[in-house]
Amino acid sequence: MPELAEVELARRVLRDRLVDREVGFRLLDPRLVRAGEVPAALTVTAVLRRAKYLLVVSQRETLVLHLRMTGRLSGAEAGRVVLVFEPSGGPPFYLEDPRRLAELWVLPSSEVEGFFTARSLGDAPWPEVRPAAWWLERLGGVRSPVKIALLRQDRVAGLGNIAASEVLWRARVPPMRPARELSPAEWEAIGRHTVAHLDRLLDVEVGLDLTYVTRGGPNPFSVYGRAGAPCPRCGTAVARGVHGGRSTFWCPRCQ
DNA sequence: ATTCGTGTTTCAAA
């Protein structure tokens, strides 16, 4: 469910609520935990983000959290709560997850680097705009359609299915083009529009304060989820297809 | 009743 920008907003909210506090943890669903054991309490020194992974850091231990499709952090208890953060001197904070796909690893802080090395997580395309050469280095040799290439977390980390459609639409690149055939100008556009897309989403989210635009409410995207609707740029009906088992949306005329 | 599709990502196998 969460786009990268939503994870970043969650990071900021968690940071504001947890850092420099003794934080108690109440685990309501043990299936959340993939490694280690959730401690009763920690003094949190930082809340960081690596792609869509959230890191709740203390001196000895770090909680690495991934929300997957349906996890959600919220200040209000709602739905199926799987973990409660209880900071001293502040209100509790909830991780809810109706499908229980979210994952948590409790690691010694010294082993966090190794954790990400083992998962061969690629580099971040946001918030700094990455130039064409950066994209060419990472995806320039990939034969698969650029839509699929953008989801390769081992090359470029943090872009999901929604972002891939939206960025390609903004950059006017057809999703089925083999990544290796893209010109430097097209990669430059993808780099620029990746940041534009995520910046805009973050702005919207900050205004809503963790309500998650990708759940409920009106569709905030230009082409994603809009098959048959007019393209916002040219009015042509938005197409829908499937690449690698994931749905893709694009404008057959201006892309 | 059963199947399908759903925002994520990794992994194994072909």
Place this chain on the structure above:
DNA sequence: GTTTGAAACACGAA
């Protein structure tokens, strides 16, 4: 290197 399917899980819709 690519492509495909499965897996984690739950639920609403067809």
